[in-house]
Amino acid sequence: MQASGLDDMNKYKLNQYQFQEIRNLYPKINLYLQPVIGTEDVRQFLYCPRIIYFRYVICAPMKKTYKMEYGELKHEKIQKLKNKSDDDCIQKYYNIYLNDADLGLVGLIDYFEFDGKTAFPVEIKSGNIPLDGLNIPHKYQIIAQAILIEKNFDFMVNKMRINYIKHQKSVDYRLLIEDKLKCMKIIRKIRELLIYEKIPEPTKDQGKCVDCECKNYCYRG
Numbered sequence: 001m002q003a004s005g006l007d008d009m010n011k012y013k014l015n016q017y018q019f020q021e022i023r024n025l026y027p028k029i030n031l032y033l034q035p036v037i038g039t040e041d042v043r044q045f046l047y048c049p050r051i052i053y054f055r056y057v058i059c060a061p062m063k064k065t066y067k068m069e070y071g072e073l074k075h076e077k078i079q080k081l082k083n084k085s086d087d088d089c090i091q092k093y094y095n096i097y098l099n100d101a102d103l104g105l106v107g108l109i110d111y112f113e114f115d116g117k118t119a120f121p122v123e124i125k126s127g128n129i130p131l132d133g134l135n136i137p138h139k140y141q142i143i144a145q146a147i148l149i150e151k152n153f154d155f156m157v158n159k160m161r162i163n164y165i166k167h168q169k170s171v172d173y174r175l176l177i178e179d180k181l182k183c184m185k186i187i188r189k190i191r192e193l194l195i196y197e198k199i200p201e202p203t204k205d206q207g208k209c210v211d212c213e214c215k216n217y218c219y220r221g
């Protein structure tokens with residue numbers, strides 16, 4: 001994926017109606033000034049950076065894994081939930097799609113809660129509660145969601161919550177500024193991969209290749 005030729009968008013001075021007209025006429029044009037990265041891509045990149053390469057640089061067709069199918073089912077269920085306020089004034093916003101053009105980041109958030117001062121993303125998970133904390137790819141996917149909430153609403157986000165439905169238990173994880181800065185670095189690395197189109201090193205953990213949707217394209221697979 002090459003950087004867009006629209007490097008200096010300001011000189012075109014298009015107003016929002018003209019932009020909308022272009023969007024309607026050419027829905028496949030990327031109107032962002034840089035590659036757009038999803039919060040899910042952050043997770044995939046940390047799992048194995050080659051997946052991002054095969055998915056977006058090579059645009060290789062991918063088979064749906066059971067994890068993807070579960071993700072779609074989960075979002076169908078969440079879509080039926082309505083945004084609401086609890087008695088204790090906690091507001092819950094379900095299935096929120098957020099983007100930030102400056103960062104080139106987009107993401108669909110299961111839901112987030114807001115207490116009037118701070119907000120935090122909540123991720124619904126079907127698996128077991130990890131004994132040694134969140135795995136790194138999952139942790140940074142949710143941190144990317146937290147960054148989107150901060151950028152879009154100007155709320156302070158200093159924790160994230162995982163709702164482990166199998167155990168009917170929620171676990172909160174602290175979120176530090178260092179975590180957010182590290183996440184921004186990861187987003188930058190993904191962007192570089194998409195711009196320079198250089199195949200990254202495979203994951204060191206060959207066990208990940210067994211179930212990988214890219215194993216038919218990857219020499220490692």
Ligand code: SF4
Nearest residue numbers: 048050202209212218
């Ligand atoms: S087969 Fe292994 S090395 Fe290749 S993309 Fe998948 S996880 Fe990465």
